[in-house]
Amino acid sequence: MPSKRRYVSPLREQAAARTRALILGQATELFAEHGYGRVTVADIASAAGVASKTVFASVGSKSDILNRIVDQGVIASGYEQAMEDLLVLRTPESVLKALAHGTRMGNEGQFAVHEAIRKALPVHEDGEALWERATAAYRDALHATAHHLHHLTPAPSHSLKETADLLWYWFGPTGWRTLVVENGWSWDRAEEVLYRTSVATLR
Template identity: 65%
Template sequence: MPTPKRAYASPLREQAAVRTREAILHAATELFARRGYGLVTVADIAAAAGVSPKTVFASVGSKREIMDRIVDAGVAGSRYEAAMRRVSQLSDPREVLAALAAGTRAGNETQSTVHEAVRLALPVYEDGAALWERATRDYRAALGDAARHLHALTPRPLYDAGETADLLWLWFGPDAWRSLVAEGGWSWSRAETVIGATAVATLYAGG
């Protein structure tokens, strides 16, 4: 009997497929952030990526699936896990808050286009609440972990752990960075300094 042929996966073909997906996601992110999710079509994304609409569907999927992939890439690209490992190793509250300011600044700065794409999609996305939860779940959970870490240190914050977590989200969440940098015209460096100082002053009464 003839030996069955095994499927052959060409490394070059796989690399080309990865580059195509990356080009599509990059084009979609830029368009969603500039025009808004509701005003962008798959044909627009295909044209910007230099491929056909058929290739977009075959490589990434529907517009909704594209947004899901953008969110997943944004979460991974924020490198929040590395930032939280750094935070968990610190024992001085001031250093913890400085590390949070630096880490969330880096995540928001590098992923600002993704954040804007998500923000503009919320009013028209089929389930905007689920999209927002998907985009921010790990981010908010990480700040909750940071709040619990602060309460394990001396001195403790003036507020309970739940309130501390909410305040960290207020200061270090995406809305704060966007408000200062995108809307207020602050530099990322200035925003990092002031947000960190505000957190110290409020949680430790100027400590």
């Protein structure tokens, strides 16, 4: 006897998706502001206006929530489209200008996500692996940019590895955070100076 097909209500699925998004959004803000270790599932539930059991049923444990935040942050950064646009540029200056702007937009737009991850590292059970997963695509994109620069004229005077390392130093999340958060620079000023520094150094 054939089994009955389970009916899934589209409206219920949409409501569940909205609840997940709300929980993850509130968790991101709480982790970014207070730190992963100081936030409980009850805190997240209260901020989202749901019961704690709804948090567990919808997105899982606190560790599961952080993993979802990492995955969503990578997708929402828009790095794939930015890289497609960058890799067709044919001068070092235009590539570095696009890189400065693209990484600025990603870091500015995903600032709360980056802070949530950064503040979780000291207390997370596997902080090193978490950071590597959160930044792997970012590093790969900067390495691809370095490779592209070495096929343009003039090519950087540094080795390919050194070029990739310098791009990470300037345009990685720590570089942006150092200028904007720790030293109070505007995003516009940081973008301009990082661009000019990279052009001058890689000649």
